[in-house]
Amino acid sequence: MHNNNKDLTLGAPLSGPVLTLARVPDLVFSSGAMGDGIAIDPLNNTLHAPCAGVVVHAARTGHAVTLRADNGAELLLHLGLDTVQLQGEGFSMLVQEGARVSSGQALLRFDLDQVARNSKSLISLMILTNGEHFQTLPITLKSVKVGEPLLHIVPRATNGAQAQASDTSTDEVEGQTRVNHRGGLHARPAALIRQTAQGFSSKAQLHFNGKSASCDSLVSLMGLGVGEQDEVRVSCQGKDCKAALLALLDALATPLAEDAHAAAPVVKAVAPQRPAESGVIQGVCAAPGLVCGPLFHLTAMTLPEDSGGHPPQEQLQALDQALEKVRSDIHGTLDHARQRKDNQEEAIFAAHLALLEDPALLDAARQSIGQGRAATHAWSDAIGEQCEILLQLGNALLAERANDLRDLQQRVLRALLGEAWHYQLPAGAIVAAHELTPSDLLQLSEQGAVGLCMAAGGATSHVAILARGKGLPCLVALGSELLDVPQGQQVVLNADQGRLELTPDSARIEQVRQSHLLRQQRREQQQQQAHLPARTLDGQEIEVAANVASSQEAQGAHANGADGVGLLRTEFLFVDRHTAPDEQEQRQAYQAVLDAMGDKSVIIRTIDVGGDKQLDYLPLPVEANPVLGLRGIRLAQARPELLDQQLRALLQVSPLQRCRILLPMVSELDELLHIRERIDCLCAELGIGQRPELGVMIEVPAAALLAEQLAEYADFLSIGTNDLSQYTLAMDRDHAGLAARVDALHPALLRLIAQTCAGAAKHGRWVGVCGALASDPLATPVLVGLGVSELSVSPPQVGEIKERVRQLDAAECQRLSHDLLNLSSASAVRHACHQHWPLS
Incomplete structure (x- = not known):
């Protein structure tokens, strides 16, 4: 097949349905341990050379051949699974080691029925064994006949960005599929689609319900509002557009194993309907516990009016520096989460990192800066527009992702304004806000907050997950009434029972404090004895x-x-x-x-x-x-x-x-x-x-x-x-x-x-x-x-x-x-x- 000394198109060595390696019922092959490649469930009885080359190995038992193509790629052609155990029965090798073969030449014949009866499976493999120098790009995942184009092999690019930049091909393909991800294209599936698209030089777009989004943009993908089982169209343009299309269609159609807060049916928390009780606001428990303390209202950052006319280059430089600082901070948070094996916190901030690099956000902010806007306002507006898009879709899961965007809005603004932005919390405060962000929570936890309560928020939100991990009692969905409670008022947060007690008397406060004090004293006593052996009575x-x-x-x-x-x-x-x-x-x-x-x-x-x-x-x-x-x-x-x-x-x-x-x-x-x-x-x-x-x-x-x-x-x-x-x-x-x-x-x-x-x-x-x-x-x-x-x-x-x-x-x-x-x-x-x- 085609060989320009760099890339190589391989013909099908067998006729039959094509499978990805992931679908091969053998861990060694499906794991990629042997290398990348493709599989065929054969319908014919002869294995053919997928390209011209030299036979560098012919298995003694006749079930496998290794070819070295003229561009140096080494290909293992393996007939069936566990067929080495047949000790050559049913196989007839037609070539010898060292022989030069032409593309399409017969390499070995096998008795289809005999091998099928006596082996684990007839599924056969074509594996690239020196993948450190080359990579494979599948051409088709349908049935093929011998000699039809099946796999493309190209040298590994040393610079992915250069490879993408050099792709000026006008080749274009498109295809349709049904989205099988639970909950549709929310953050994690969208991140998978983005990651898949970035593996190719072609430009890819997703089309749904009259709207289109670049597959490079996490926010744009989520903004389409694609639900589970929705039909979508994918279009790809570039030299590897066919391989990109197949990979994207597969990624859209293959359900992703997700963690609880992303995979579970998510319902925005609504305070349960209970009889009104004077001096008590009912909410939903996001993290259990019982604490008391002064209520501290956390307000979001507000910006002064922007008169415009700012030098774009100066503002672009300021935005880039702020983005780099936040990116570095998030990497630090990720490292800490990995050390503690906190997979949930790690997943949350990995998603934040992806959002921070989203081209839809960055392009909008930079375009606004180019028109003379201040970096602070350009960034704030870009995030605000995307939040509105997600909120208008009426999807609770995407609404919670809008909170993640607001988190990034605040973090970058703090970096732009050059403020450390430490909240000055009173000792033992219970923090109240319309809705807290994950980075808010981490900082509040470090500063000694003893509890959290939010007017909005969901019991499955990222903040709720982090609060549980930190042992911080947390109530959500308390409603706007929470925001009217005076600053500094003593309250009791009873997250176990979903209650914020606004007017606890001194006896109630003392009871909660004594309970907390007893727990602390107990821990101190245990610590004093911790170095002694643990012996039963x-x-x-x-x-x-x-x-x-x-x-x-x-x-x-x-x-x-x-x-x-x-x-x-x-x-x-x-x-x-x-x-x-x-x-x-x-x-x-x-x-x-x-x-x-x-x-x-x-x-x-x-x-x-x-x-x-x-x-x-x-x-x-x-x-x-x-x-x-x-x-x-x-x-x-x-x-x-x-x-x-x-x-x-x-x-x-x-x-x-x-x-x-x-x-x-x-x-x-x-x-x-x-x-x-x-x-x-x-x-x-x-x-x-x-x-x-x-x-x-x-x-x-x-x-x-x-x-x-x-x-x-x-x-x-x-x-x-x-x-x-x-x-x-x-x-x-x-x-x-x-x-x-x-x-x-x-x-x-x-x-x-x-x-x-x-x-x-x-x-x-x-x-x-x-x-x-x-x-x-x-x-x-x-x-x-x-x-x-x-x-x-x-x-x-x-x-x-x-x-x-x-x-x-x-x-x-x-x-x-x-x-x-x-x-x-x-x-x-x-x-x-x-x-x-x-x-x-």
């Missing part, structure tokens, strides 16, 4: 460790009295970068955690990414069910070089006996045995005489059911109750409508925990819990009773959980806990726990 010692994601968090855990690190999430080293950390960087990071913990042991989990946790340098398919896809140890098997490098780094920390290695997402014994063997080989290679302890995470039901077999070869087991809950109950724990039901105290979960502990005991192994259940003091006696001997909790809760352990009789816990396995629901278990072991 009958002398059983329970190790209370901490879950951390960095050496800084490990220092905090040590200061809080943790008996060790029960889970170090190593993903913090791998995210937000373009290349994987090398062996030395990893070793230094792991050593820093060991050093921070003094003489305590540290359990380090190997990399757990994939599915919903993507890495820039590790291309993985978008998965409809990411929690059921390529993640944990499965990814490590598909990309063994990543795990090998990490294991080498871990084996070189000192002292090695304080380091324990933990494997995530294990579901069968062979996975454990394979890694054990690999560690033994690396130990021999590095001259290490003793292998460190190796543990298995119990986070899929299969692992719990196989605990006895796993414990024979593992040194310890650690139960991840978060994933184990959702896999056992078949409920997404991030689903807003189901989250309350994903309760790890469900009897089915307790039975799996009991079976894990019983299986481990048969081989003398210990069992820990590192999921959220370990941090729930109500669950402590149950876990101790079922045989758990280590609890790994969030660092601030070490003292609380240790105090809880000291109140328990382990023998009684054992007797009562096994009775709980026969109860009917999680709520029944919780009720029984309150009866047997009341929380003081």
Whole structure:
């Protein structure tokens, strides 16, 4: 096929329907671990050369051929899945290694029926194996005949911006599809479309209901108001317009796995209709809690009149500087969120970053500046216009995104005016506003606000999510009456019951203060005892460790009295970068955690990414069910070089006996045995005489059911109750409508925990819990009773959980806990726990 020494068009090597790699039922191929490419479900019995080249490898078993094209691209042509196991039966190789072949030449023949009967699948692959030098652009995703154009290969561009700028082609194509994203084109799906479009040099537009939007603009895409199942048209112009169109149609039609606040049906919070009560405003609880304090009204920034006539160059420079400062601030917020593994906060501010770079906003502001407007007013007006567009669409989710735009409006204005813009809060203030923004909340939290209340807002908004994460009681949808409450008036914010009490008497205020004071005193007492061992009344010692994601968090855990690190999430080293950390960087990071913990042991989990946790340098398919896809140890098997490098780094920390290695997402014994063997080989290679302890995470039901077999070869087991809950109950724990039901105290979960502990005991192994259940003091006696001997909790809760352990009789816990396995629901278990072991 066509070859100009740079790019190359490949013909179809087989006839049949075309599939993307993501749809191939084989993790190694679908993950992109072998490289990018395309698949065909063959209808003919002969594999043909997709281009001219040299045969550099012909499989001994006759099922695969590798060609090197004249431009240097290397192509693996693989007939069927798992067909190597047929040992050549049904295959006839027609070429030899070293042979020169022409485009369309027959390479191998196969018995269609025989191979189909005896293999996993006939689906065949054409894979670009040296993707570091080239990239693939699919031409069609329909059925093809041998020789028809199928895939375009071009050298990897060193500068994407230059590549886009040089695309002056007038080629244009268009197509239609139905949008399958839940809720339509809101922020995350729109960001996916934008990201997809930016992967091509062609210019793409989305057309809906008589309006059009550039696929480069997040705001413009959202502004179309495209709903779920709406029909849209996509047009692309440029040299790679066909590939761009196919990718965009696929991205629009493929549902995105989203977090709770984006995926759940979003309804703007409306205060419930209750009988009016004098001195009380009813609202909706966005974050629970009970506090009192002076009410402080937070007003948005207002600008003076703009007389115009400003020098455009000077104002453009001021705007660019302000944008860069806000961009830098958001990057800092993102880094902090990633260190704390706060995925929700990270997603919110990643969306803000995308909005800040939106061409529709920037072009509008710059055009206004060009007409003599001040940068402050140009930016404010540009945001205001886009907010109006989103609000007029009548979509609650998009209305909440308008609040994100207002947040950016205020942040950039503060930067333009050169003000630090710190709110001067009175001590212990309850902040009131029409609607708060995410950056408002972060700053207010740092300045000591004790509660938040808003006239508008939604219980699923970004601010509500952040308030819950910060432990700040928050009420929304209180109505305009809130804004009439006098500044400085003492109020009681009872978010648990959705009430703002405007006229509390001194007795009520004292009651709330005493409740708050008692909680603080209790925490201080727990902290004083946190460094002592946690022993039950009958002398059983329970190790209370901490879950951390960095050496800084490990220092905090040590200061809080943790008996060790029960889970170090190593993903913090791998995210937000373009290349994987090398062996030395990893070793230094792991050593820093060991050093921070003094003489305590540290359990380090190997990399757990994939599915919903993507890495820039590790291309993985978008998965409809990411929690059921390529993640944990499965990814490590598909990309063994990543795990090998990490294991080498871990084996070189000192002292090695304080380091324990933990494997995530294990579901069968062979996975454990394979890694054990690999560690033994690396130990021999590095001259290490003793292998460190190796543990298995119990986070899929299969692992719990196989605990006895796993414990024979593992040194310890650690139960991840978060994933184990959702896999056992078949409920997404991030689903807003189901989250309350994903309760790890469900009897089915307790039975799996009991079976894990019983299986481990048969081989003398210990069992820990590192999921959220370990941090729930109500669950402590149950876990101790079922045989758990280590609890790994969030660092601030070490003292609380240790105090809880000291109140328990382990023998009684054992007797009562096994009775709980026969109860009917999680709520029944919780009720029984309150009866047997009341929380003081």
